[in-house]
Amino acid sequence: MNTHDFARPEPPPPQPTQAPDAARAPDPVQAPDPVQAPGPVQAPDLVRAPDSPQGADAPRPPLRALLAHARPHRRVLVLVLALTLAGSAAGLAQPMVVESSLTALMTGGDLTRELLLMLALLAVSIALTWTQALVSERTAEKVVLHVRRGLIHRLIRLRTAELDRTEPGGLTTRVTSDSTLVQHAATSGVIQLLDGGIHLIATIVLMGMTSLPLLGITSGVLLVVGVAMGVVMPRIRRVTTRAQTSVGEIGAALDRALGAARTVKANGGEATETARAVAAAEDAYRAGLTGARYHATIAVLSALVVQASFLAVIGFGGALVATGALDLAALIAFLLYLFNLGGPVLSLVGGTTSLQQGLGALTRIEEVERMEIETDVDETPARPVGPPPQVTLENVTFAYPGRATTLDGVGLVAPAGGVTALVGPSGSGKTTVFSLLQRFYEPDSGRVLLDGTDIATLSRAEVRRRIAYVEQDTPMLAGTLRENLLYAAPDAAEDEVARVLRDTLLDSLVARLPEGLDTQVGARGLALSGGERQRLAIARALLRRPQVLLLDEATAHLDGLSETALRHTVERAAEHCTVLLIAHRLSTVTSADHMVLLAGGRVRDHGRHGELLGRDELYRDLAATQLTAAGA
Numbered sequence: 001m002n003t004h005d006f007a008r009p010e011p012p013p014p015q016p017t018q019a020p021d022a023a024r025a026p027d028p029v030q031a032p033d034p035v036q037a038p039g040p041v042q043a044p045d046l047v048r049a050p051d052s053p054q055g056a057d058a059p060r061p062p063l064r065a066l067l068a069h070a071r072p073h074r075r076v077l078v079l080v081l082a083l084t085l086a087g088s089a090a091g092l093a094q095p096m097v098v099e100s101s102l103t104a105l106m107t108g109g110d111l112t113r114e115l116l117l118m119l120a121l122l123a124v125s126i127a128l129t130w131t132q133a134l135v136s137e138r139t140a141e142k143v144v145l146h147v148r149r150g151l152i153h154r155l156i157r158l159r160t161a162e163l164d165r166t167e168p169g170g171l172t173t174r175v176t177s178d179s180t181l182v183q184h185a186a187t188s189g190v191i192q193l194l195d196g197g198i199h200l201i202a203t204i205v206l207m208g209m210t211s212l213p214l215l216g217i218t219s220g221v222l223l224v225v226g227v228a229m230g231v232v233m234p235r236i237r238r239v240t241t242r243a244q245t246s247v248g249e250i251g252a253a254l255d256r257a258l259g260a261a262r263t264v265k266a267n268g269g270e271a272t273e274t275a276r277a278v279a280a281a282e283d284a285y286r287a288g289l290t291g292a293r294y295h296a297t298i299a300v301l302s303a304l305v306v307q308a309s310f311l312a313v314i315g316f317g318g319a320l321v322a323t324g325a326l327d328l329a330a331l332i333a334f335l336l337y338l339f340n341l342g343g344p345v346l347s348l349v350g351g352t353t354s355l356q357q358g359l360g361a362l363t364r365i366e367e368v369e370r371m372e373i374e375t376d377v378d379e380t381p382a383r384p385v386g387p388p389p390q391v392t393l394e395n396v397t398f399a400y401p402g403r404a405t406t407l408d409g410v411g412l413v414a415p416a417g418g419v420t421a422l423v424g425p426s427g428s429g430k431t432t433v434f435s436l437l438q439r440f441y442e443p444d445s446g447r448v449l450l451d452g453t454d455i456a457t458l459s460r461a462e463v464r465r466r467i468a469y470v471e472q473d474t475p476m477l478a479g480t481l482r483e484n485l486l487y488a489a490p491d492a493a494e495d496e497v498a499r500v501l502r503d504t505l506l507d508s509l510v511a512r513l514p515e516g517l518d519t520q521v522g523a524r525g526l527a528l529s530g531g532e533r534q535r536l537a538i539a540r541a542l543l544r545r546p547q548v549l550l551l552d553e554a555t556a557h558l559d560g561l562s563e564t565a566l567r568h569t570v571e572r573a574a575e576h577c578t579v580l581l582i583a584h585r586l587s588t589v590t591s592a593d594h595m596v597l598l599a600g601g602r603v604r605d606h607g608r609h610g611e612l613l614g615r616d617e618l619y620r621d622l623a624a625t626q627l628t629a630a631g632a
């Protein structure tokens with residue numbers, strides 16, 4: 001069974017109907033409010049690509065893109081930086097106090113003031129560090145929430161063509177794990193870099209003020225660490241991107257195996273599927289190991305050079321003290337500065353590492369930003385009024401991206417309020433006609449009209465409000481039967497629901513269930529048969545009271561009796577709406593008002609069943625196999 005997590009979005013606030021793509025401006029960009037309640041979201045950095053093929057943005061430099069994620073939080077980040085620097089300053093002041101304490105000790109002075117000052121500095125340093133950590137973590141959580149909201153918003157609105165060419169597993173890891181890496185880079189990474197940089201400069205200045213010759217010795221430390229970072233950091237970024245891509249591949253492999261679990265089991269495909277997912281996991285492991293090697297190298301190098309310079313300063317400084325060129329208090333203060341140097345160096349290393357990882361993850365997130373989305377689906381159009389429209393395809397040509405022409409100059413008319421059947425061999429383009437009617441894709445040329453209105457001039461929300469669609473394979477959303485039924489018509493009255501349940505022959509099923517419509521269906525609930533799912537989908541579509549009803553092989557799973565009953569339901573529906581239906585079994589459509597025979601992406605013939613039977617050889621062949629097979 002094909003199920004998806006049920007999560008009905010909060011109905012978004014009504015928005016003005018938008019003009020068609022060509023004339024439509026990109027989505028308004030809202031000021032981010034990372035703590036606002038969940039709802040329709042327009043993330044500033046993630047709603048950039050306008051809804052037009054030409055509008056897809058060129059990639060932004062990753063650092064700029066990363067800073068764009070930090071920008072909405074700049075005030076808090078400045079506060080965090082100020083707290084961090086104040087904490088660092090309190091730390092840096094300690095050697096000065098030590099120096100003056102030692103001087104006082106050697107000259108027999110009173111130490112009370114120095115001791116109190118040291119205690120105060122320690123307390124201030126602890127308080128500042130604690131506050132800084134808390135505020136910075138909170139900001140980090142806001143950044144990740146903001147990135148995730150933006151990504152979720154986009155992923156759910158991706159155009160069908162984008163979904164066709166992307167693995168869902170690879171998309172979801174961008175929301176789950178890539179966003180966390182960006183979070184660290186945009187907050188703690190940036191703070192660590194700034195703090196480390198400023199702290200380092202301040203320490204160097206203070207060291208220089210204490211002893212220039214000793215500073216000369218120490219500068220070797222900085223040079224070695226700087227060169228090592230310059231070499232290793234770009235590699236860390238590359239392995240992070242590789243690791244994250246592999247994590248996406250694990251998701252994609254599991255999606256594939258679990259999405260078709262029965263096929264896998266029935267065909268003994270467990271070993272193959274396990275090998276696919278494990279291969280991706282092993283690749284992530286290898287990338288992780290390479291990254292760990294780089295991290296370890298940097299950490300060891302930093303520690304080593306700090307220690308080496310410590311020894312050099314003690315040796316050289318001791319000689320200076322022995323010759324009287326430097327007093328002991330200054331040497332001890334210098335050593336404390338040197339000891340302190342480890343902090344900023346580690347901050348710089350940590351900040352740069354997290355920045356590189358964030359940039360790697362951001363490259364993947366930015367790919368989603370460049371994908372095209374449907375920007376006109378968030379309005380809630382009013383229930384369509386008026387008589388059912390005539391549906392017309394005017395010389396429509398269409399090819400799926402990168403594929404040969406699927407529909408070639410198709411022209412057809414589905415009379416208002418009637419039942420029009422699309423028939424033809426498999427692959428002739430019937431479902432594609434429905435996809436164009438739903439605006440899942442746009443025709444390459446030609447027009448699709450509802451009465452005289454080109455649907456390209458209506459928003460997708462409007463088109464889909466007027467045209468209901470029962471898919472060939474009708475997935476269920478994990479949730480209750482009621483949620484599935486009322487998915488698109490939450491306000492439907494109880495008597496209307498009861499009537500539709502009767503019409504679609506679901507009433508006896510619901511009556512048998514102890515919890516009735518509140519029975520859970522889907523992954524953790526009741527499993528419905530193929531026929532029941534189709535009837536549920538038809539009931540859902542009818543409750544929407546559409547002007548046009550598209551049924552794609554909606555009766556394929558039904559037994560003879562249910563099929564006859566449902567045929568009557570469709571005929572009754574046709575009193576209120578124009579029905580287009582695709583059926584492989586001609587027995588379900590021989591009574592249709594109008595039939596269109598598609599072959600090889602072209603309209604081969606059209607007319608009533610009897611007319612086509614009389615004059616079209618292909619139709620006769622279809623009838624010979626399908627009517628006989630159906631026992632008609």
Ligand SMILES: Nc1ncnc2c1ncn2[C@@H]1O[C@H](COP(=O)(O)OP(=O)(O)OP(=O)(O)O)[C@@H](O)[C@H]1O
Pocket residue numbers: 164400401403406424425426427428429430431432433
């Ligand atoms: N998303 C897609 N991307 C690329 N090609 C597609 C896609 N969907 C369908 N096609 C191709 O377009 C052609 C027409 O497919 P379509 O599903 O419209 O045919 P159909 O007449 O509905 O077939 P059937 O009766 O078997 O359902 C087929 O060759 C199919 O492989």
